[in-house]
Amino acid sequence: MILYCSYMIDRRLQVLQAIARHGTVTAAAEVCRLTPSAVSHQIQALSRELGVGLLEPVGRGVRLTPAARTLLDHGQALTARWEQARADLAAHRAGSVGGTLRFCGFSTAAAAVVPQAMERVRLQYPSLRLHLRETEPARSFDLLAANEADIAVVVVTTSIPPVSDEAFSQRALYDEPLDLLVGPEHPLVGHDEVGLADVAGDPWIGSNPGRAYHQLVLLACNAAGFSPDVAHYADEWDTGAALVARGFGVALVPRLADLPARHDTRRIPISVAPVPIRRVIAAVRAGSAEQPTIAAGLEALRQSTEALFLTLDGS
Known part of the structure; x- marks a missing residue:
């Protein structure tokens, strides 16, 4: 990754790295808090100064050239050495x-x-x-x-x-276990052994696509042999627990998640393999x-x- 100290390594390398990670100039601009035109201008200027092409068009997007990959490899190595240098210099500070x-x-x-x-x-x-x-x-x-x-x-x-x-x-x-969250009247309440497959036919409460929790739920259910029917999307535990408590679906909840006490839900540890964790x-x-x-x-x-x-x- 690219060094953040402008006096050590050109900050435009950070912009190039953002393009490498996110795949588009627009996404890189958002991450770097620049406009897309500013990102394009910086990369074009860096390309001219180095005398090599750094980006090439692919459809409506861009991809890094082999020269750009080489440049980023060196920038990454220098960044790591600088971070290590800071650690070594700390020993000399009183x-x-x-x-x-x-x-x-x-x-x-x-x-x-x-x-x-x-x-x-x-x-x-x-x-x-x-x-x-x-x-x-x-x-x-x-x-x-x-x-x-x-x-x-x-x-x-x-x-x-x-x-x-x-x-x-x-x-x-x-590694944190994921528990099944159900409403107080759910048929699984009180069961000693519960697996994810037991709720394969239930409606599910999930987070919005693109969120880490959304990925976790899909992967856990797929490992148990089914694709969840996500009926509602909620990014906050408060919203999800409210829906579960009123019988609108089931959910997976991390063991450390602190759910609001005002919603009447039941946590059920999953004991039948595969047991989901994060x-x-x-x-x-x-x-x-x-x-x-x-x-x-x-x-x-x-x-x-x-x-x-x-x-x-x-x-």
Whole structure:
């Protein structure tokens, strides 16, 4: 990924990387907070200065040339080396850790995991400023790449970069079970053994397409041998629980999700294979994990996650 320090590496490489990830000039412009014409102008100027073509038209879109891929490979390597250099230089600085540590994460982690980790960091480094932004997983990686976040806590879905992407360092935090959520009069209430296939014929409450939760529900149901009939779309747990409570459908709910008590629903752990889970990871820019602030944040996440699941297992 491309270095954010303009005095070290040309920031136009960040724009080129955004095009590589998102596939279009328009999408890259949105991520980089530029207009499409500004993106095109910057890439054309960079192409002229380097003397090589960087983009070529494909239908109504564009694709990177081999020269552009080579350029991004070098930019990615230099970025990782710069992040490592910052970690090495920290050893020469006297005094306590300062500055800002910026987290981003999806809704459940932003409520159940990250604030607890931030509290641990604050106790260890009182002068460190802490910041949290709630985001979808794919957007979290854009924030990392643009140096608008330092640590992302995300659900593994097909929308995020693969673990082989050398621009980022990814590490597993926890696997979270997904429970079945039904209304109080549902026939499965009180059953000892329940599988997803038992609700294959039910209407479903899902989130809107493009959201990480939407992907998780589809994948879980497909693994159980059926495609869910999504009757209603709700991105907030409050809305989804209200629909489930009144018999409009069933849903999958993460174990850590805190549902509003005013809706009369029943959580049923799924005990018949395949048992759906979602894997949650922490991601940082490649080479940055040893920087003192980021290392402290990652360790705090590990400790908070461990403490949280010890509590859940004991309950």
